[in-house]
Amino acid sequence: MNALFSGPYAWAMRVALYAALCAAIAGCGAWRMHKWDAARYEKLQAAYADFKAATAATAKAAQQRADAQQKLDQQSKEQADENHTHAIAGLNAQLERLRRAAAGGNTVPAAPADSRQPQLACFDRALLGDAVDGFIGDVSRQVASGAAATLDLDNAKAWANRAK
Numbered sequence: 001m002n003a004l005f006s007g008p009y010a011w012a013m014r015v016a017l018y019a020a021l022c023a024a025i026a027g028c029g030a031w032r033m034h035k036w037d038a039a040r041y042e043k044l045q046a047a048y049a050d051f052k053a054a055t056a057a058t059a060k061a062a063q064q065r066a067d068a069q070q071k072l073d074q075q076s077k078e079q080a081d082e083n084h085t086h087a088i089a090g091l092n093a094q095l096e097r098l099r100r101a102a103a104g105g106n107t108v109p110a111a112p113a114d115s116r117q118p119q120l121a122c123f124d125r126a127l128l129g130d131a132v133d134g135f136i137g138d139v140s141r142q143v144a145s146g147a148a149a150t151l152d153l154d155n156a157k158a159w160a161n162r163a164k
Contacts, residue, residue, distance in 0.1 A: 076162060080155055087151050095144050 076159075080159065084151060084155050088148060091144070091147050091151065095140060095147075099140055
């Protein structure tokens with residue numbers, strides 16, 4: 001064997017032999033690693049496919065629940081809008097009835113018949129009546145606005161309680 005590795009190119013042959021030996025060892029290790037990685041890769045691919053299927057099923061179920069909830073919310077909104085419309089109509093009818101009842105008479109009573117000097121009153125009855133009527137109109141508008149706001153808030157509270 002010494003005859004094979006003697007001469008001027010003996011060092012080159014030794015290097016080539018060591019390189020071939022290292023390449024063979026590395027190739028064998030790479031082949032075994034590839035087999036191990038391929039099996040691991042297949043396991044990961046199967047786990048990923050299962051994950052995708054489970055995620056798709058969960059998403060579909062969540063979408064169905066969301067659609068059902070949206071349908072219930074829409075029905076609830078329509079019912080609440082209808083109830084609110086009826087409540088506002090009832091409120092407006094009641095306020096109109098009260099306005100008509102107040103408009104039926106004079107807000108400032110006439111001077112008593114047995115008054116000795118009605119001209120000495122500290123106010124003009126016509127002007128005071130107009131001022132009181134204007135005040136009552138303004139107050140009734142404020143009451144109507146406040147009552148409508150109260151109905152709106154009650155409706156919002158009912159929505160909030162349904163959402164819980």
